[in-house]
Each structure stands twice: as C-alpha cells, then as structure tokens.
Amino acid sequence: MKVLLVDDEIEFVSALAERIMLRDIEVEWTAKPEEAIERTKNDCFDIAILDIKMPRVGGFDLKKRLEKQCPEMKFIFLTGHGSEEAFQTGTTETGSEFYLVKPVRFETLLEKIRAIGTTCTGGKNHG
C-alpha cells in the first residue's frame, strides 16, 4: 500500500509521514500540490491524504486532477478549518470521503488508512 501525503505545512506533513512510515506503510510526502501531480504521473498511489486549504491548488482541486491520472485512488482530507460550511462544500464537491479535522488523532487516521487499504485493493493498481 502506497500513501501520498500533501500538506503545505512541511513540519506537519514530514512528521506525519515519518510516523506512518514507522508503521511499515509506504509513504511519500510533499508540501507542493504541483509536485504531487508530477509524482502521480509515473506512479499511482492507493491513498492520497490531502490538506484542503493549500496555496494555489486546494485539496479538492488536487483530488480532481489526481483522479484523472489515477481513477482508483482513494482520498482522505485533512483540514484545520473544521467548519460545517467547509465540510458541506467538501462532501458535495468530492463525493463522500473521509474528512478529518486537525489536529487529527493519529490512531484514527491510521485506522482509516488501513480500512481503505484492506477493503478496497490491498495494493497498488497502477504503475
């Protein structure tokens, strides 16, 4: 199972990536959404964990673009802006997805990742 982490907060995303990695899950991370698109050109991920609010390309936009390249990819959204409004927009624009509010409990996130990993594919589809 390969996980892509995209968040403009480098400090956050790097630490989170390392923690996931410590659980023996393959993780790649970036603080730039553009780079995420670049990386999926060659290799698809099973799960993308995206921050909703990012400079230039937002999480929902990024999801649409990543989906074009990897239609099977599943998404988990993270946001510090846990308002109902943002949630509404998020769920209607992206279809029902996992949506977690920062600071997220690591165990919860891990559970979601594992759930998606075992239920759906159990491995990568592309590449």
Added chain:
Amino acid sequence: MGFIEHLKPVFWEQGDPSRGIYGYRFNFRRIWKLTVWLTLAVTIIPLVVMTVIDYRVSKAAMESEILLRTSRLVSNTRRSVFYFLNERMTAIDFVIQNDSYRSLKNQDRLEQVLAHLKKSFGGFLDLGVIDSRGIQITYAGPYALTGRQYKEADWFKEVVQKGIYLSDVFLGYRNVPHMVIAVKHESRSEGFYVLRATVDMNRLNNLLIDLEVGGDGDAFLINRQGVLQTPSRNHGSVLGQIELEVPPYSEHSQVRQILQYTQGPLVIGYAYIAPDTPFILMIVKEKDRLMGSWKKSRTQMLGFLAGSVLVIVLVILGGSTYLVNQIYLADKRRLMAVHQMEYANKMASLGRMSAGVAHEINNPLAIISEKAGLMRDLLVMDQKCRNDPKLVGLIDSVLAAVDRCSDITRRLLSFARHSGAAPKELDLEDVVREVLGFVGKEAEYRCLDVTVEKADDVPAIVSDRGRLQEIFLNLINNAFAAVDDGGRMAISIERYDEDKVMLDFADDGHGIPKEDLERIYEPFFSTRIGKGGTGLGLSITYGLVQELGGSLSVKSQVGKGTTFTIVLPARLERSESDQEGTNPCGKTDSSPLEAVNESSARR
C-alpha cells in the same frame, strides 16, 4: 372592567421607551397623551362653550319672556281695575249731575237711584246725601245713618277740597271690606252737597281672583301704606300688612325681581291704578315655577351634554389607544427585526471569527501533535529509550494538552456552525453537554450543581445542532442567572411520545412572578435590564424552538424555581434534505459526520 382594560395602552407601564437602551422611535405615552388631550380639547371645549351659551341665552330669553308677560298682565289688569273704579265714580257723578239737590234729598228718589245703581252696576250698598255742614240729610241703605255728622271726617274734608274722593278699603259698621266714593256738587241756591256711596269689594275681588296669573301667582291691591285691599292667596288677608316692600311710584307698569325671598325668588309686577286713587295693583309670581319648563329642558340639555362628553371621551380614548398601539406594535416589530438581524449578524461574525481562529490554531496544534507523536514513536520504538517512562510521560502530557486544545477549538467551531446547515442526526445529551462545556467554569466557580439525565428510550433526533446549541445556551444562562451560588440545575431528556422528545431545564432559583410569566417571551421584556439582560434571550429562544417545529413552555414558582420545557419533533422536516453519505468504496454508510463526531467525542 374588560372594556376599561381595552382603553389602556399596551405600552403604558413602559414609561418612556424612547429613552431606553433599545431606542424606540417615539415616546408613545407622550404621543398618546397629546392625541387624547388635543382631541378632547377640540371636541369637548366647543361643545361645552356652545352648551353654556345656549344655557345662558335660553335662560335670558325665558326670563325676559316671563317679565314681558307679567308686565302685559299688570297693564291689562290695571286697566280693568281702573275702569271698574272709574265706572262707579262716573255713575255717582252722573247721578249728582242728573238729579237736583231737592230730588236727591227725597228719600224715595234716593232709594230709587240706589236700586237703579245696584241693578245697572252692582256692588253699591248704600247711598247718602250730605249737606255742606257735613250732616247726612238723606240715606238709602241697610243702616239708619240719617242725620249722621261727618264734618270732621277726613274723607269729607278731602271731598270738599278735591271734589271727588275714593276711600281705602275699610270694614266700617258692616264689618265687611268696602270702600266709599264721594262726589261734591255745587248748588247755586244752597251751596255744595256731597253724594256718598258705599261699594262692596266682592266684584273687584272676583275680578282679581279670576285672573289667570300662572306660576302660582297672586294678584291683589294694596294701598300706599302696604295694607292689603283685596284678598291675597299667599301674602296675607284683607287689611293686613304685606311683608313685601311697597314699590315706588311709577306712572307705568313695572316688573321687578326679588331673588332673596323666603319662598324662593319672586317676580313682582305692579302699577299705580291712578294718581288720585290709593290703590296699587300687585301681581306676584314664584320665579322657580315659571322657569319650570326651562329647567326641564335644561336638565335634558345637561344630560345630553354629559352623555355626549362620555361618548366622546370613550371614543377618543379607544381610538387613540388603538392607533398608538398600532404604531407601537409596528415600531416594536421594526426594532425586533433590527435586533434579530443584529443578532444574526453577530452570530455570523462570531462564527466566521471562531472558524478563522480555530483554523489558525489547529494547524500549529497539528504540528505539535505530530511532532510529539513522532517523538513518542521514536522513543517507544527505540530499544534504548523504551524504558524511559519519564520521557514518554512528558510526551503524553503534551499530547493530552493538544487534545484539550483541539477539544476547545472543535467546540468553538461546532458552536459557530452556520445556522442554515441541514438538520443532522444528533444525540441531545451530547449537545447539552457540549453547551455545558462553555459554562462549566462558571458552574465550578459558583459551586452550582448541574446534572444531566437522559432516559434510556430517548431516540437520536434529527435537528439543527446550531439552533439547539443557541437554545440550550440561552436557557442554561438564564437558569444560572436565576440561581444563587451553590444552587441546583437539573436537565432531563425524556421521550414525550412516539415522534417527540422533551427536555426540562429546571433550576431552584428565585422564580418568575405570575404577572411576568405571560410576558417573558415578549421582546425586550427583562427583569435584568441594566444588569446585563437584553430582554431578547427568551424571545429569540422561543423563535428558535418554533423554527425547529417544537414548543417552549414554562412553569415557575416564586422562591422555588423555574422549569422550562422544550418539546421537539424527533425529525425536523426541512426542504433541503439531509445528504446521505457513502464510504469510499461506494457503499451507503453512516453519516459523513461520523468522523467528526468521533473525534469530537473524545473527552
């Protein structure tokens, strides 16, 4: 009583609402008073003035009519009395002119003349001839008066001097009121002689008694000394002194009023019969009786005035109250709308601000959380440090603090959620506890005992979380304001019926007086104005409960406490229906809010 209540404006007890902190546009009490006084003034003053004028004019007209009628009656009666006396004097004069002295000295002739006079004129009692020495030489009549000496009698002296004499009324030998007419005649051969006749007063009396005076009036003759010459109904008997003043001489008929008299005011008409007679005709009427008809119409007029004034006052009071009430209610609705808008804006701003703040805090919190988490992972996974419980404990404390902070931001976000959000399934106890979290510190400081009880059969309901939070916060704040330190508040959640749940918010505070209970949902009604109350809390709460399709009721006892009861439908019907979620694999699953709820449930 109910009608009077209608006349009382609804804003009466409010003093001057334009000065209050809510700034009504007008001082309704002043407007009401101004309207009432102005309308009353322009309607009642002219009415009263007109009535007073009419009163005075009609009274004056009536009085003048009475005086005029009396004057006319006096003139006519005077003429009648004068003719009566003059007729008799002329008759005697005619006799003395017509018959010679010799003829009249003849007893038979004199008796014949008396008989003719009685027949033609009536009222003559006797007839006598007195020579220039004052001796009655012939006499025809019921008494034996022949040879009687009158030389020293006043009347004789006067007739000798003036040629004719009319006496006052006197009783004389006969002891009946009568008067004497005497006429002097000069005889060429034997000097003068006098023909003297006695006339009884019956005819004259009847003439006056038969007079239609009106007003319980009285017509009689007096002499110039005020002695009654004819009988009077109310002012004494013949030859008695009247208590009224003898009026001063006047050639013409006169009418006067005596207002101060024992039997009430009098109207007196009088006339001197002739300059050479002693008689004064008096006609006396009681003014009150004469004014009787006018007084009756005056009473009707005053009654009509009083009735009109009453109707005018009631109509003006009712009309003014209705109109100013309408303005007041319109202004109240305007103010209410403004305040609700302000309230909504405030809540929206608060929501935006909270969301912004939470977002700003959540990101650094996430960093702390992940960094600390990583530290913990490294420590736990590193064989060397695994057994350093102190370091792990420290990191756990940091993570616990992060949890607490995130809990706060989450609560803030949850409370600031947009009110237009679609209804969601929720657990009422959760919402209540969430709201209590905001005021927990206050309860702790004031040693308030707050309990939440939920019955087992209460279902999860579908409703608007944001609105419920506002409602609960308002009710809890109210209860906290009502209880003393160390007081109790009990919140219970029960099933009401098949589709409804019921929440009780009970406190043991000071309670609400009965007269205030009906008004507590009115906007701007507050017993804590100036002490932090806006008077909008319950009115907005009431509105919110209604928006959720529920009902709000209250029971209270002064000194014992208050219980607010909310009954809510288990499912809030909304046009924008709740959106159902699917999991990432496309299966329909539980609500997407689940994730958030789960994290917010960590406490």
